[in-house]
Amino acid sequence: MSANEIRIPKQKRSIEKKDAIIKASYGLFCEKGYYKTNTAEIAKEAGVSTGIVYSYFHDKKDILIEVVKLYIFQLEEQFKIILDQIAEREKLAFVIGEFIDLSISSHKMNRDAHNEFLALALLNNDIQDLFNGFEYQMLEKLYKILIEVGYSEEFLIEKLRISYGIIEQLCHDYIQGKTSDGELNKIKFLAVPMIMNLLGNA
Structure with a gap:
């Protein structure tokens, strides 16, 4: 996904979804480790689809930076x-x-x-x-x-x-x-x- 396709959340609901992804990732990275956690697990823990995750982040490394x-x-x-x-x-x-x-x-x-x-x-x-x-x-x-x-x-x-x-x-x-x-x-x-x-x- 190119840089211009990454969404910058502005509405409250979108911001909450991105925050949920970051918080879910934080917990999973601590529990399982960064390399043993995949995007599908993050999405499930955050209560969103994998597609939503990739609409806010290029990849797992981008998520890690925010975490x-x-x-x-x-x-x-x-x-x-x-x-x-x-x-x-x-x-x-x-x-x-x-x-x-x-x-x-x-x-x-x-x-x-x-x-x-x-x-x-x-x-x-x-x-x-x-x-x-x-x-x-x-x-x-x-x-x-x-x-x-x-x-x-x-x-x-x-x-x-x-x-x-x-x-x-x-x-x-x-x-x-x-x-x-x-x-x-x-x-x-x-x-x-x-x-x-x-x-x-x-």
């Missing part, structure tokens, strides 16, 4: 609540702790999705670009907030990137069963002051 965008949007909304709390320098340690807790919670709640999409990102540049964009926007927002509360700009974005990597590794080790709940609490206890020290003084 990952939905996943990232959900992450952004969750983290926005935490980031908006950084109004004063004195609250940063608390916010870092909250950020770690939310990261762990998000990884646990969406473990199947996270593992599936992370694996796909290694094989697909478009998916990798979406995750890189999410990380970039997250770090840029943190950078601007920290500058506003008095942190030095010197190497700040690099320090934030390292801090983000520490938290991501902590989460991955936990959801993969490499650390227990007790070990996780100890690591978190060490990670917060470590990140605070890394970020340095204003």
Whole structure:
């Protein structure tokens, strides 16, 4: 199907159908995996015909892109609540702790999705670009907030990137069963002051 044959939904019912396809795909990709899910299964789960699926998407890869965008949007909304709390320098340690807790919670709640999409990102540049964009926007927002509360700009974005990597590794080790709940609490206890020290003084 050529690009000009793909429908862009404008009416409420059409938008709802496309959203249903994306949400159905999200569940199936997490449950069965991207490669083991076919378009007919997606259509059945979404309550539409296979033809309707192809009227909104070129192929399964197009659906995957929208599914990952939905996943990232959900992450952004969750983290926005935490980031908006950084109004004063004195609250940063608390916010870092909250950020770690939310990261762990998000990884646990969406473990199947996270593992599936992370694996796909290694094989697909478009998916990798979406995750890189999410990380970039997250770090840029943190950078601007920290500058506003008095942190030095010197190497700040690099320090934030390292801090983000520490938290991501902590989460991955936990959801993969490499650390227990007790070990996780100890690591978190060490990670917060470590990140605070890394970020340095204003």
